[in-house]
Amino acid sequence: MRYILIPLLFLVFGCKENYQLTEAYDRGKEVYITNCISCHGSNGAGNLLYPPINSRIANAMTLERAVSLILQGSQNMPSVDLTDQEITDVLNYIQNSWGLEAEIIPIDSIISFKSISKNAAIYP
Amino acid sequence: MPRFTLNINDREYTVEAPEKMPILWALRDKLNLTGSKFGCGIGQCGACTIHADGTPIRGCCVPIKALEGKVLRTIEGISVEHPVKESWRKLDVAQCGYCQTGQIMSAVALLDRKPEPTEEEINRAMKGNICRCGTYNRIKNAIMEASKNRIA
Numbered sequence: 001m002r003y004i005l006i007p008l009l010f011l012v013f014g015c016k017e018n019y020q021l022t023e024a025y026d027r028g029k030e031v032y033i034t035n036c037i038s039c040h041g042s043n044g045a046g047n048l049l050y051p052p053i054n055s056r057i058a059n060a061m062t063l064e065r066a067v068s069l070i071l072q073g074s075q076n077m078p079s080v081d082l083t084d085q086e087i088t089d090v091l092n093y094i095q096n097s098w099g100l101e102a103e104i105i106p107i108d109s110i111i112s113f114k115s116i117s118k119n120a121a122i123y124p
Numbered sequence: 125m126p127r128f129t130l131n132i133n134d135r136e137y138t139v140e141a142p143e144k145m146p147i148l149w150a151l152r153d154k155l156n157l158t159g160s161k162f163g164c165g166i167g168q169c170g171a172c173t174i175h176a177d178g179t180p181i182r183g184c185c186v187p188i189k190a191l192e193g194k195v196l197r198t199i200e201g202i203s204v205e206h207p208v209k210e211s212w213r214k215l216d217v218a219q220c221g222y223c224q225t226g227q228i229m230s231a232v233a234l235l236d237r238k239p240e241p242t243e244e245e246i247n248r249a250m251k252g253n254i255c256r257c258g259t260y261n262r263i264k265n266a267i268m269e270a271s272k273n274r275i276a
Contacts, residue, residue, distance in 0.1 A: 030245065033237075034230075034252045038167050038182040047190035048144055078168055086248075 024104075028093025031086045039077075044098050050076070054098045057091070063105065066091060067113040084111055128188050132157065133201030141188055148172045148183035151198060159199035159225050170253030173226035174198045180233040182252070199225040208232050211269035219257035227253045231267050240271055 036053075040046050044054030057063050070087055073079035082090065088107040095102035130137045132155070139150050151157045151174070163171030165184050172183035175197040202209060208231050211217075218224045227250070234241055234249040241249070246267050255263070 027248075030248050033179055033233075034249055037179055038185055041190070042177065042179055048187045049185070078166055 024089050025093055025096060027086075028089035028091075029097075031082065031090040032093055035080050035082065036090065044094065053094060054100065056100055056102055057095060057105075063091075063109070064113045067110060071114065084114065087114075126189075128192055130188070130191060130196060131194070132196045133198060139188065143189035144187045146184050147174070147186050147188050147191055147196075150188050151183060157198050157200055160229075161222055161225060163223070163226075168254075169223070170226040170230060171223050173229040173253065175229060175233055178233065178236060180230050180252075197229075199229060202228065202232060206232070207270040207273045208235065208266070211266040211273060215262050215266045215269060217259055217262040217266045219255075219259050223253060223255045227255065227263055231263070231270070234267065235271060235274060239274060241267065243268075 039050035040053050044052060046052040057066060067087060069077060070080050070082060070090075084107055088105060088110045091105055091110070094100075095105065125140045126143055128139050128141065128143075128150075130139060130150075132151075137155055139154050141150050141154060148160060148162060151160055152162065160174055160183050161171040162184065163169035167182040167185040170182065173180050174183045175181070176186070176191055176194045178195075178197075208228055212224070212228060217227075230250055230253050234246065238245055238249075243264065246264055250260075250263065250267075
């Protein structure tokens with residue numbers, strides 16, 4: 001019985017996690033279509049005037065920069081008024097699209113980066 | 125200047141323009157398709173929204189070269205009998221009307237992706253289109269109305 005139950009539990013919980021991921025992915029895709037797609041393109045490759053964003057966020061520093069760019073903008077990018085949940089969803093969408101795969105970024109780390117980036121200087 | 129062939133509203137247009145010219149400039153000044161409006165010029169207001177391969181883009185910040193080979197649709201390409209335009213007339217949505225072509229383009233793209241959007245989904249999808257007259261509630265109701273009529 002135990003040998004059946006354990007894989008079964010894995011299956012049930014595994015599915016639940018996947019379900020949440022696809023839901024977050026769908027929400028993130030909607031946020032991307034509304035706010036990002038014009039400049040960064042449907043494949044994240046950017047266009048002549050705006051940079052590609054289809055690479056992996058390698059570490060905490062680049063994640064912080066991504067959050068800061070969204071909230072504060074830069075010389076060429078206007079700041080985008082997104083909620084914490086929307087930032088989380090859109091970053092997870094970008095990190096899991098166009099052949100990319102990454103660990104899910106939890107909303108808590110977005111909130112913690114947000115407080116850092118409020119004090120940081122605006123990136124060029 | 126380089127020449128570009130663009131597929132707009134199921135018609136081929138040839139434009140001679142610098143490759144970094146935003147599509148909105150080409151549409152309005154060179155092709156005389158003046159339905160798409162110039163608002164802020166930095167992709168923040170949504171008045172210039174058009175479709176590229178079915179997704180809404182802001183015409184003021186996409187260079188013409190990036191749109192070669194894509195299927196473009198502007199407000200002129202949405203028929204007068206389209207359910208969205210019908211419900212816009214029925215609910216008398218527009219006030220000054222300047223943002224409305226962009227609003228309609230975003231609404232049409234939303235209903236193409238999600239035929240039955242929830243209120244939350246409408247708010248999320250229409251966030252990039254701002255309206256200085258504040259017709260947001262009528263826009264939302266009109267999208268719900270159009271969604272019902274499309275299915276019926």
